[in-house]
Amino acid sequence: MLATFVLQINKQLNHHLETNSKPFDMVIGAKGSPLQLVLSSILHIDNPTGNISLNEVLKIGKNPLVKEIIPVSYGDNYKGYRILGTSHSYLAAYDATLQEGEIYNKPFEAVVGNYAAKKLNLQTGHTFESSHGLTKNGLETHNEKPFKVTGILKPTGSIIDHLIITNLESIWHVHEHHEEHTHLEEKDEQREITSLLVKFRNPIAALQLSRFINKKTTMQAAFPKFEIERLMGFLGIGFRAINSIAIVILLAAGLNIFINLIKTIRERKQELALLRTYGANTFQLVKLVFIESLFLSLFGTILGWFLGRISIWFFSVFTEDAYGYHFVFDAPTSKELLLVGAVVLTTFIAAILASLSIFKLNVSKILADA
Amino acid sequence: MIRTTSLRFTYQNTRAHTFDFPDIDLSPEQNALILGPSGIGKTTLLHLMAGLLTPKKGNVFIDNTCIQKLTRSQLDNFRGEHIGLIFQRAYFIKSLTLLENLRMREKLSKKTTDPLRRKRLIEQLELTEVRNKKVHELSEGQRQRLSVALGIIHKPTVILADEPTSNLDDERCARVISLLKKEAQICKSNLVMITHDQRVKSHFQKHIIL
Numbered sequence: 340m341l342a343t344f345v346l347q348i349n350k351q352l353n354h355h356l357e358t359n360s361k362p363f364d365m366v367i368g369a370k371g372s373p374l375q376l377v378l379s380s381i382l383h384i385d386n387p388t389g390n391i392s393l394n395e396v397l398k399i400g401k402n403p404l405v406k407e408i409i410p411v412s413y414g415d416n417y418k419g420y421r422i423l424g425t426s427h428s429y430l431a432a433y434d435a436t437l438q439e440g441e442i443y444n445k446p447f448e449a450v451v452g453n454y455a456a457k458k459l460n461l462q463t464g465h466t467f468e469s470s471h472g473l474t475k476n477g478l479e480t481h482n483e484k485p486f487k488v489t490g491i492l493k494p495t496g497s498i499i500d501h502l503i504i505t506n507l508e509s510i511w512h513v514h515e516h517h518e519e520h521t522h523l524e525e526k527d528e529q530r531e532i533t534s535l536l537v538k539f540r541n542p543i544a545a546l547q548l549s550r551f552i553n554k555k556t557t558m559q560a561a562f563p564k565f566e567i568e569r570l571m572g573f574l575g576i577g578f579r580a581i582n583s584i585a586i587v588i589l590l591a592a593g594l595n596i597f598i599n600l601i602k603t604i605r606e607r608k609q610e611l612a613l614l615r616t617y618g619a620n621t622f623q624l625v626k627l628v629f630i631e632s633l634f635l636s637l638f639g640t641i642l643g644w645f646l647g648r649i650s651i652w653f654f655s656v657f658t659e660d661a662y663g664y665h666f667v668f669d670a671p672t673s674k675e676l677l678l679v680g681a682v683v684l685t686t687f688i689a690a691i692l693a694s695l696s697i698f699k700l701n702v703s704k705i706l707a708d709a
Numbered sequence: 710m711i712r713t714t715s716l717r718f719t720y721q722n723t724r725a726h727t728f729d730f731p732d733i734d735l736s737p738e739q740n741a742l743i744l745g746p747s748g749i750g751k752t753t754l755l756h757l758m759a760g761l762l763t764p765k766k767g768n769v770f771i772d773n774t775c776i777q778k779l780t781r782s783q784l785d786n787f788r789g790e791h792i793g794l795i796f797q798r799a800y801f802i803k804s805l806t807l808l809e810n811l812r813m814r815e816k817l818s819k820k821t822t823d824p825l826r827r828k829r830l831i832e833q834l835e836l837t838e839v840r841n842k843k844v845h846e847l848s849e850g851q852r853q854r855l856s857v858a859l860g861i862i863h864k865p866t867v868i869l870a871d872e873p874t875s876n877l878d879d880e881r882c883a884r885v886i887s888l889l890k891k892e893a894q895i896c897k898s899n900l901v902m903i904t905h906d907q908r909v910k911s912h913f914q915k916h917i918i919l
Binding site: 609610612613614615616617618619620621622702703706707 | 752753756759761762781782785786787788789790792794796797800801802803813814817818819
């Protein structure tokens with residue numbers, strides 16, 4: 340059970356991280372931890388590292404090696420679901436299409452990811468008020484400027500399902516309201532975004548550009564693929580540890596099956612002896628023990644597999660709310676089938692060892708000991 | 710028809726115990742009682758006759774087959790078909806009901822099953838009401854009677870009974886003895902019985918005293 344749980348989580352988590360990060364080659368954001376930047380801007384888990392100037396990053400967009408840039412800006416949420424200000428190309432990057440309604444065009448219009456819409460009970464035409472911060476129960480609510488839902492997105496299986504997406508201006512407007520005394524006039528120069536998602540024409544450009552950004556500017560560039568690999572490397576140690584534990588448990592279980600079989604044979608040796616007097620031969624008795632133990636181990640394996648899947652389901656309910664990751668009830672993978680094979684083989688060996696005692700069954704002695 | 714010739718058996722434990730048994734030769738349908746004090750080897754003799762033990766010397770012939778010449782699994786098959794054992798202490802397959810135990814016995818004997826015979830035996834042994842009960846739910850007397858039924862259900866050539874009446878009252882004891890004798894007659898079997906039971910002695914003409 341433990342092993343199937345870990346195998347599945349590992350596989351599905353990898354899959355999720357990959358789908359979420361695949362569309363972008365590089366993230367540019369404020370200086371700080373590159374992992375944090377990737378986690379916050381792409382996976383929408385952590386807090387952002389800070390803000391960067393829009394003007395400065397737009398210069399990067401002019402670089403001929405850059406295929407596409409998508410600015411993202413965020414800092415608000417509605418009941419725990421992040422409101423992301425970005426261009427329409429963000430949606431295109433994840434192949435997100437509308438299920439109903441229209442795309443946002445004006446400030447304070449928004450489209451809602453499928454899962455978020457369901458959870459928040461939002462439909463096209465509804466309005467909602469954002470609150471400051473990225474987590475639920477933000478202290479401040481921007482209640483002066485409600486957002487209007489113009490459309491709901493189809494489920495994509497990526498992080499976008501858990502986001503509320505609007506344009507950049509909406510985010511700026513929400514925050515300008517608070518800071519209107521300071522910079523109303525100079526807003527064009529002072530425009531800030533949280534990070535810039537970049538797609539390149541070729542990978543060499545990525546290296547050049549990242550070196551430039553990290554050295555010559557106040558910003559940093561991070562590669563999602565690299566950072567996520569690093570993250571999985573950290574997690575991998577944990578997964579491996581749990582897997583080793585699972586293997587030890589499996590071995591212990593094998594030993595347990597063996598001991599139990601011997602115990603069963605000992606307890607039931609009278610019945611086995613009786614069957615011999617009824618005309619059953621040793622081979623038939625061995626067959627009986629084999630069928631019984633294989634049945635038990637298969638039943639146990641299937642039960643374990645289901646328990647593993649049910650645990651994943653519970654785990655999924657938790658991660659779906661917390662991180663927007665959801666783990667599905669998946670068909671057995673080849674690794675899991677291998678696991679089943681290992682269990683059956685263990686039982687088989689245990690049954691062979693245990694049934695050796697059947698050959699030495701002293702029918703007369705067992706039945707005469709009254 | 711069962712015949713033994715100069716059987717000798719030695720137990721391979723700390724104090725080696727050697728038994729020499731008198732020859733037994735029963736013509737078809739002849740019954741015999743084995744008598745003798747405890748520890749003289751009555752059960753050992755019965756198990757030798759059933760092929761559960763291998764004698765050190767001598768042979769057992771059942772229907773002119775020397776069971777010592779059979780291979781292990783041939784002997785198992787032969788035993789299932791030709792020998793009906795009734796034990797001192799009743800043994801059953803615990804997870805099965807009374808009826809299922811009987812059917813299991815019939816099936817393993819590899820003979821054709823006979824539902825009418827099964828039903829008649831159950832009736833005669835007063836087990837009809839409890840036939841669908843698990844064996845652990847049965848009383849001591851019911852178990853002993855089931856044990857008798859299991860020994861004769863498959864029409865064996867030889868019925869070997871080890872004190873089958875020890876837990877029965879006078880009336881049932883007489884009934885079980887007469888049932889065993891009658892069944893032995895119907896199936897043309899030899900009935901060989903060990904007993905301490907004084908009530909049984911008068912029912913048998915041939916006594917083998919060890």
